[in-house]
Amino acid sequence: MQHRQSMIEVVDLVKQFGDYTAVDAVSFQVAEGEVFGLLGPNGAGKSTTIKMLTTLLPPTGGQATVVGYDILRHANAVRRHIGYVPQALSADGSLTGRENLLVFASLYDLPRATRKAKAQEVLTFMGLTDVADRLVRTYSGGMIRRLEIAQAMLHNPQVLFLDEPTVGLDPVARKAVWEHLEQIRTQTGMTIFLTTHYMEEADNLCDHVAIMHQGKIVALDTPNALKAQLKTPNATLDDVFAHYTGNTLESGGSYRDTARTRRTARRLG
Ligand SMILES: Nc1ncnc2c1ncn2[C@@H]1O[C@H](COP(=O)(O)OP(=O)(O)OP(=O)(O)O)[C@@H](O)[C@H]1O
Numbered sequence: 001m002q003h004r005q006s007m008i009e010v011v012d013l014v015k016q017f018g019d020y021t022a023v024d025a026v027s028f029q030v031a032e033g034e035v036f037g038l039l040g041p042n043g044a045g046k047s048t049t050i051k052m053l054t055t056l057l058p059p060t061g062g063q064a065t066v067v068g069y070d071i072l073r074h075a076n077a078v079r080r081h082i083g084y085v086p087q088a089l090s091a092d093g094s095l096t097g098r099e100n101l102l103v104f105a106s107l108y109d110l111p112r113a114t115r116k117a118k119a120q121e122v123l124t125f126m127g128l129t130d131v132a133d134r135l136v137r138t139y140s141g142g143m144i145r146r147l148e149i150a151q152a153m154l155h156n157p158q159v160l161f162l163d164e165p166t167v168g169l170d171p172v173a174r175k176a177v178w179e180h181l182e183q184i185r186t187q188t189g190m191t192i193f194l195t196t197h198y199m200e201e202a203d204n205l206c207d208h209v210a211i212m213h214q215g216k217i218v219a220l221d222t223p224n225a226l227k228a229q230l231k232t233p234n235a236t237l238d239d240v241f242a243h244y245t246g247n248t249l250e251s252g253g254s255y256r257d258t259a260r261t262r263r264t265a266r267r268l269g
Contacts, residue, residue, distance in 0.1 A: 053161065
């Protein structure tokens, strides 16, 4: 059951909601230690794909393994080996950062004697030591995101899934999240799977990028290879996206991003 050629293997994965096909026979592989980006506009099927791979949503068809375990037959084993940072807020604004981590440490059932030290370790790793004992509702959006990543790393998962990790963040906060993700990859060797609709994010962080459009993967390669295939001088990933889908992606600051940011602020009180 456990085979290690790749950390994620997806074959013809399908998700239908009624008559609507949100994910349409998607196939790809993610090698151990790489950062893999699923890039696409709102509604492309990215979140639905990540929810199936994290065992939150059963597929309608196809197969997938994560860390060698089948997402349907061995869902519990998948859950033990992955970390997940959802789009929706996963930190409690009325607790401190450290308290949030201790809640997650107990949820993951880490040995009691190790919980405090492990919380401190991930706080340091994500650059949150100075604010660890402040209420999360006083954190900036970027700090909250880094705390959520810290929460998802507590049990040393082999694959970290992040759904739009920097949506709604300003460019400085976004860059800080990128730097920390890069550090996770180099220092822990963790495999990282993220969804994004930011070209710059995919270009900066990802070893491989799959472009998703209307439920299908229309291109998959390294960012440089995707750009080189266009044969246009100085092609960008935006050009690649336009080439494969006939559309351009907004570069952020959309109504939807703003709505999400406001929702986050409101929930933190
Ligand atoms: N539970 C559901 N029931 C019906 N339709 C759904 C459901 N979840 C998602 N969809 C539809 O499936 C399509 C893909 O949604 P999905 O959330 O996967 O897209 P996305 O690429 O992640 O975009 P976003 O950034 O908006 O989350 C959308 O058209 C969405 O409306």
